[in-house]
Amino acid sequence: GAVVSQHPSWVICKSGTSVKIECRSLDFQATTMFWYRQFPKQSLMLMATSNEGSKATYEQGVEKDKFLINHASLTLSTLTVTSAHPEDSSFYICSARRWAGAYEQYFGPGTRLTVT
Amino acid sequence: AQKITQTQPGMFVQEKEAVTLDCTYDTSDPSYGLFWYKQPSSGEMIFLIYQGSYDQQNATEGRYSLNFQKARKSANLVISASQLGDSAMYFCAMREGQLGNQFYFGTGTSLTVIP
Numbered sequence: 001g002a003v004v005s006q007h008p009s010w011v012i013c014k015s016g017t018s019v020k021i022e023c024r025s026l027d028f029q030a031t032t033m034f035w036y037r038q039f040p041k042q043s044l045m046l047m048a049t050s051n052e053g054s055k056a057t058y059e060q061g062v063e064k065d066k067f068l069i070n071h072a073s074l075t076l077s078t079l080t081v082t083s084a085h086p087e088d089s090s091f092y093i094c095s096a097r098r099w100a101g102a103y104e105q106y107f108g109p110g111t112r113l114t115v116t
Numbered sequence: 117a118q119k120i121t122q123t124q125p126g127m128f129v130q131e132k133e134a135v136t137l138d139c140t141y142d143t144s145d146p147s148y149g150l151f152w153y154k155q156p157s158s159g160e161m162i163f164l165i166y167q168g169s170y171d172q173q174n175a176t177e178g179r180y181s182l183n184f185q186k187a188r189k190s191a192n193l194v195i196s197a198s199q200l201g202d203s204a205m206y207f208c209a210m211r212e213g214q215l216g217n218q219f220y221f222g223t224g225t226s227l228t229v230i231p
Contacts, residue, residue: 038194
């Protein structure tokens with residue numbers, strides 16, 4: 001068990017449009033989900049932490065109005081990149097944790113976003 | 117200061133040999149967890165092994181073992197009997213505190229297994 005899916009796995013969008021990425025925990029309920037961003041050949045950088053039913057906590061330097069996160073249920077979190085620009089092109093990875101204090105995060109397969 | 121340091125950007129190992137990937141960490145929290153993940157070219161993060169700060173024994177999972185030296189603040193990953201499928205990026209990560217949310221990732225080590 002402990003499978004996390006992301007949809008879409010890759011997306012190309014035009015500059016100025018918005019794109020939504022879904023993260024689902026398929027076989028467990030996730031009290032907390034995390035969104036990471038990874039540039040080519042670089043490490044993962046945490047963007048925000050979301051708890052079901054409450055507002056996301058954004059890391060310093062991450063624009064909350066640009067990267068909208070919604071954690072509407074215990075199995076679904078969404079990241080919406082609004083008014084996307086080419087510099088937003090990146091690999092976005094979500095992860096989920098079952099409960100506070102659980103030591104492990106389960107990662108989704110990632111979404112590759114290309115903004116033209 | 118960097119929370120997680122991986123000093124080897126790239127490593128090569130002969131198939132069937134063992135390889136050690138280095139990781140040092142920095143924290144003042146007595147409770148923390150250390151993780152290793154494998155990221156193949158497809159991009160998904162694959163959990164390999166976990167070591168808790170209070171664990172007395174070094175963690176092992178199949179061909180993976182974690183050489184945990186608390187006083188040195190190091191958590192090196194040892195892969196025994198390397199296989200071609202082990203070629204990937206490897207990331208060391210740390211979570212601080214029992215309830216800490218954030219995972220701090222190192223910059224990764226690219227491992228290439230040579231036939």
